[in-house]
Amino acid sequence: MLFKILGKEEFCSLVEIILQSNEIIAPKRVGTNAGGEPIHQFLPVHSFEEMDLNYKTTEYSAKTYFLPYRENLCTFNFDGGRWQQEIAYRIQPRAIIGLHSHDIHALLKLDKVFIRGRFPSPYYVSRRENTFIVGLDHMPLEDEFSRSMGTHIATHGFDLFLTDLGDRYFVAVDSDRAFNLLHRVDTREVADDDTRAYLEVRRKIRDGFKTHINVHSLPNLLDLEFTSEVWGKWGEKCLSCGSCAMVCPTCYCYGVTEEVTMDFKQATKIKQLYSCNLLDFARVAGGHNFRPDGETRLKYRYYHQHRGFMEDYDEPKCVGCNRCGRVCLAGIDPAAVIKDLYEENL
Amino acid sequence: MCALPFRAYDVRQESEMLQLLDFNRQLRLKPVAKVFPAQITNVIRLTEMEKLFHLRILDKVDRERFTFLPGQFVMIEVPGYGEVPISISSSTSNKGFIELCIRKAGSVTNALHRAQRGAMVGIRGPFGTYFPLERMKGQSILLIAGGLGLAPLRAPIYHVTENRADFKNVHILYGTKSPDQLLFDYQYESWRRIDDVDMQIIVEEPNDSWNGPVGLITKLLGDLDVTPNETYAIVCGPPVMFKFVCQQLSQMGIPMDQMFVSLERRMHCGMGKCCRCNVGATYTCTDGPVFDYWSVINLKEAI
Numbered sequence: 270m271l272f273k274i275l276g277k278e279e280f281c282s283l284v285e286i287i288l289q290s291n292e293i294i295a296p297k298r299v300g301t302n303a304g305g306e307p308i309h310q311f312l313p314v315h316s317f318e319e320m321d322l323n324y325k326t327t328e329y330s331a332k333t334y335f336l337p338y339r340e341n342l343c344t345f346n347f348d349g350g351r352w353q354q355e356i357a358y359r360i361q362p363r364a365i366i367g368l369h370s371h372d373i374h375a376l377l378k379l380d381k382v383f384i385r386g387r388f389p390s391p392y393y394v395s396r397r398e399n400t401f402i403v404g405l406d407h408m409p410l411e412d413e414f415s416r417s418m419g420t421h422i423a424t425h426g427f428d429l430f431l432t433d434l435g436d437r438y439f440v441a442v443d444s445d446r447a448f449n450l451l452h453r454v455d456t457r458e459v460a461d462d463d464t465r466a467y468l469e470v471r472r473k474i475r476d477g478f479k480t481h482i483n484v485h486s487l488p489n490l491l492d493l494e495f496t497s498e499v500w501g502k503w504g505e506k507c508l509s510c511g512s513c514a515m516v517c518p519t520c521y522c523y524g525v526t527e528e529v530t531m532d533f534k535q536a537t538k539i540k541q542l543y544s545c546n547l548l549d550f551a552r553v554a555g556g557h558n559f560r561p562d563g564e565t566r567l568k569y570r571y572y573h574q575h576r577g578f579m580e581d582y583d584e585p586k587c588v589g590c591n592r593c594g595r596v597c598l599a600g601i602d603p604a605a606v607i608k609d610l611y612e613e614n615l
Numbered sequence: 616m617c618a619l620p621f622r623a624y625d626v627r628q629e630s631e632m633l634q635l636l637d638f639n640r641q642l643r644l645k646p647v648a649k650v651f652p653a654q655i656t657n658v659i660r661l662t663e664m665e666k667l668f669h670l671r672i673l674d675k676v677d678r679e680r681f682t683f684l685p686g687q688f689v690m691i692e693v694p695g696y697g698e699v700p701i702s703i704s705s706s707t708s709n710k711g712f713i714e715l716c717i718r719k720a721g722s723v724t725n726a727l728h729r730a731q732r733g734a735m736v737g738i739r740g741p742f743g744t745y746f747p748l749e750r751m752k753g754q755s756i757l758l759i760a761g762g763l764g765l766a767p768l769r770a771p772i773y774h775v776t777e778n779r780a781d782f783k784n785v786h787i788l789y790g791t792k793s794p795d796q797l798l799f800d801y802q803y804e805s806w807r808r809i810d811d812v813d814m815q816i817i818v819e820e821p822n823d824s825w826n827g828p829v830g831l832i833t834k835l836l837g838d839l840d841v842t843p844n845e846t847y848a849i850v851c852g853p854p855v856m857f858k859f860v861c862q863q864l865s866q867m868g869i870p871m872d873q874m875f876v877s878l879e880r881r882m883h884c885g886m887g888k889c890c891r892c893n894v895g896a897t898y899t900c901t902d903g904p905v906f907d908y909w910s911v912i913n914l915k916e917a918i
Binding site for chain 1: 623624647648649650652694695696697698699718720721724733734735737879880881883884886887888889890891893894895896897901915
């Protein structure tokens with residue numbers, strides 16, 4: 270890892286350089302919520318001014334740029350009784366600026382599934398390799414628990430990572446393409462007072478977390494509490510709408526459907542992100558549903574996040590951003606669910 | 616200064632990646648995104664609901680590379696309709712085509728049932744785990760199927776009957792609801808004729824022409840004389856059936872890691888990605904569909 274100091278104006282010109290020939294995705298203010306707070310989303314921006322790097326969180330995660338909600342997997346071109354399959358991968362480079370550390374950790378977790386697994390996904394690899402990632406440190410929100418999940422510091426998985434030191438950025442450089450890009454603007458080496466200031470920011474971030482969950486004994490607890498009535502308490506509230514999975518930066522399950530054009534000359538195979546909370550998630554041909562009630566589906570969501578993923582990859586799938594807690598229409602708060610499991614609150 | 620700060624990364628041109636995508640295809644065919652065009656060479660009517668399809672991969676090289684082990688499944692693509700996971704019913708020694716027994720159940724399988732000989736479909740696979748027949752060498756084998764369970768069981772039956780000398784006692788037990796639901800009825804005689812293969816069939820609701828045993832499949836287990844430690848069991852069927860069968864086999868003393876079942880789940884990828892078949896940490900497509908009974912009872916909600 271290489272560290273540099275980058276002036277804020279220099280960062281602005283860096284963004285303009287990238288913009289000259291590439292699409293940039295960055296947090297953009299899109300509206301105001303009922304409480305008067307700004308709402309942000311990761312969207313394409315066309316100038317430095319359009320970005321709002323002081324954003325607190327985005328409603329949706331940036332996963333849609335790696336795992337699109339709807340993606341064309343392939344096309345079948347019909348010709349009489351025969352057909353030809355056509356596969357296209359997205360290969361246009363693009364930059365995402367302003368990802369918080371837990372969102373970078375989310376990508377690292379997705380990497381484990383889609384790149385390091387037995388069946389690497391070329392669709393994902395292509396998007397991931399073609400995305401230049403600029404991370405950004407942030408002060409935690411009240412309800413975030415990424416420190417508990419160990420995702421409040423990102424040490425890899427990005428190209429550049431910025432920490433705001435007031436008038437300048439403390440920059441971690443983690444790829445040769447980022448290193449080369451920095452040659453095009455003025456940077457300077459890190460001095461002692463930069464390091465001190467950086468560590469001070471780190472300490473503030475670390476101490477800024479108000480919500481904590483105990484994850485160390487969680488897999489074991491989940492095994493023990495499989496039949497706990499706590500699941501009924503929260504499962505009863507669940508509307509099975511799937512919002513949590515839509516905003517989650519790591520939820521990756523999907524369904525595949527096929528559509529035929531009106532002239533019957535082409536069929537497209539479409540992958541659409543799904544949610545394990547939706548009613549027909551585990552329904553098989555013949556009508557049997559392995560998870561007919563909302564309570565079971567909600568429970569299995571937690572099992573995959575904190576138990577199943579742990580067994581496969583030695584880390585939970587959850588990154589503690591609490592987007593799911595905020596978006597849930599029924600008010601299901603992950604930190605509270607886990608607390609209830611520990612304390613058997615009914 | 617180049618115009619693009621970042622070079623485009625083309626996944627198709629990355630040699631290392633292509634190697635991964637190639638997935639030891641020297642050994643086995645494991646496509647991720649590409650489906651292999653295959654032709655339906657034969658359609659055999661089994662019952663009102665099930666048909667047996669013979670599929671032949673069109674590309675000669677791919678066809679020769681395609682090998683599978685008993686218990687594995689393939690994804691069958693019907694362009695325009697979708698993709699379904701189907702376990703392979705044919706013998707592993709069968710080169711040139713695979714056989715799939717398919718029940719009319721959803722939109723894809725209904726489309727397949729309408730398909731005629733010569734129609735072109737796609738294959739991805741094979742995927743999943745298999746029955747460890749190598750480990751069973753020198754031991755007695757119980758092959759137990761209920762209903763459509765005979766479809767995945769037919770591959771190990773072929774293996775056992777073709778390599779009869781490798782095994783001690785062989786019992787094939789099959790049960791269905793009614794006689795008209797019996798699958799592969801034209802083959803029972805050929806299995807029975809094999810010296811020293813015990814084949815028994817039981818139905819729950821007999822009709823006038825039925826003169827065999829009547830009842831549930833567990834009834835046949837009572838009369839079996841087995842040496843538990845030297846016996847392996849392969850059980851395929853609906854969850855409620857293999858639950859009772861495995862419980863009874865357990866009582867007979869067969870160790871849980873010598874009983875194998877094949878699970879069914881909704882699947883959209885076959886590669887441990889779509890999560891539809893996920894049960895906690897287990898993916899039915901990559902960790903299964905073949906599990907030993909110990910793993911199954913530890914898979915909460917599995918049966």
